[in-house]
Amino acid sequence: MIEKDPFAVSTCRLCRTADAKINFTNDLGVIDVACERCGRFRVEISGYNLRFDSLSGAQRLRVLELVKNKHDSGEASPLISAEYLKQILATE
Numbered sequence: 181m182i183e184k185d186p187f188a189v190s191t192c193r194l195c196r197t198a199d200a201k202i203n204f205t206n207d208l209g210v211i212d213v214a215c216e217r218c219g220r221f222r223v224e225i226s227g228y229n230l231r232f233d234s235l236s237g238a239q240r241l242r243v244l245e246l247v248k249n250k251h252d253s254g255e256a257s258p259l260i261s262a263e264y265l266k267q268i269l270a271t272e
């Protein structure tokens with residue numbers, strides 16, 4: 181019997197530079213990403229797969245900043261919702 185590896189490692193779609201470990205959470209629509217550069221964050225899968233790739237450089241920095249601010253305020257793994265990404269994509 182083959183056990184499914186709970187982790188998948190791939191290039192982080194947020195910073196696009198470091199390796200990130202992807203964990204599935206109890207919430208099927210949300211994954212937990214542990215990136216060597218961005219740290220830990222959770223994101224709705226639809227946002228991770230589609231919206232992260234659409235971010236411009238400036239928009240990407242805003243998301244990175246949000247994650248960093250949340251880490252600074254004590255959140256271990258802040259959640260980035262697909263709705264939030266949609267709003268970011270609607271800005272310049």
Ligand SMILES: [Zn+2]
Nearest residue numbers: 192195215218
């Ligand atoms: Zn990253």
